[in-house]
Amino acid sequence: MSNDSTYSVISIDDHPLFRKGVSDLIDMDASLSLVAEADNGKDGLRLAQEHNPDLILLDINMKGMDGLETLKAIKETDVDSRVMMLTVSDNEDDVVTALRLGADGYLLKDMEPEDILESIKTGASGKIIISDRLTQLLAQALREEAKSPKNGALVELTAREKEILGLIANGMSNRAIGDSLNISEGTVKVHVKHILKKLNLKSRVEAAVWSLKNI
Numbered sequence: 001m002s003n004d005s006t007y008s009v010i011s012i013d014d015h016p017l018f019r020k021g022v023s024d025l026i027d028m029d030a031s032l033s034l035v036a037e038a039d040n041g042k043d044g045l046r047l048a049q050e051h052n053p054d055l056i057l058l059d060i061n062m063k064g065m066d067g068l069e070t071l072k073a074i075k076e077t078d079v080d081s082r083v084m085m086l087t088v089s090d091n092e093d094d095v096v097t098a099l100r101l102g103a104d105g106y107l108l109k110d111m112e113p114e115d116i117l118e119s120i121k122t123g124a125s126g127k128i129i130i131s132d133r134l135t136q137l138l139a140q141a142l143r144e145e146a147k148s149p150k151n152g153a154l155v156e157l158t159a160r161e162k163e164i165l166g167l168i169a170n171g172m173s174n175r176a177i178g179d180s181l182n183i184s185e186g187t188v189k190v191h192v193k194h195i196l197k198k199l200n201l202k203s204r205v206e207a208a209v210w211s212l213k214n215i
Helices: 014-026 040-049 067-075 094-100 113-124 131-146 152-158 159-169 174-181 185-199 206-213
Strands: 005-012 030-038 053-060 084-087 105-108
Touching: 005 014, 005 040, 005 067, 005 113, 014 030, 014 113, 014 185, 030 040, 030 113, 040 053, 040 067, 053 067, 053 113, 067 084, 067 094, 084 113, 094 131, 094 206, 105 113, 105 131, 131 206, 159 174, 159 185, 159 206, 174 185
Parallel strands: 005 030, 005 053, 053 084, 084 105
Antiparallel strands: none
């Protein structure tokens, strides 16, 4: 992981020109450092385990081991990097699947370069980032599912769980939430687990989106 002043980043994308663009963007900001890049999922997984960076930028549409398979594999290791999807795909299934596999954010490549850079910095610092036009899509997908939580589910949450849900919606990491509430990161993880179970959700990112649309 990085030192206090610089966030380490790995880029996994099979388009050389786009990787070069990401590299140039990161070079423009002293708070970011690109420590490695890969053009396929297999090499990306190896580099993630080798460097354990603060943030991994991951494309979805890659030959061989695609981004979703790579994401799943990364999350099954002891790598504790945040993983942000950076892709052209705004397909609802891709978005929902990525977030349920543990992605910490989802960005579209058609964003302005300065917006991508700002999002990379925000994501590396521990906050959840989702492209604006995907937030509504994701919320709609959650609402349409047969087992999606209703507003009444909030009644089942304790005061502390509601407080933590609000902080998750603000994009705060478990560690930041723990610091804010003066409780351990482990305690926050237990609360998040209970929140997801009560709301019938699979990931903290889903909880954040649901919270923004229902509270």
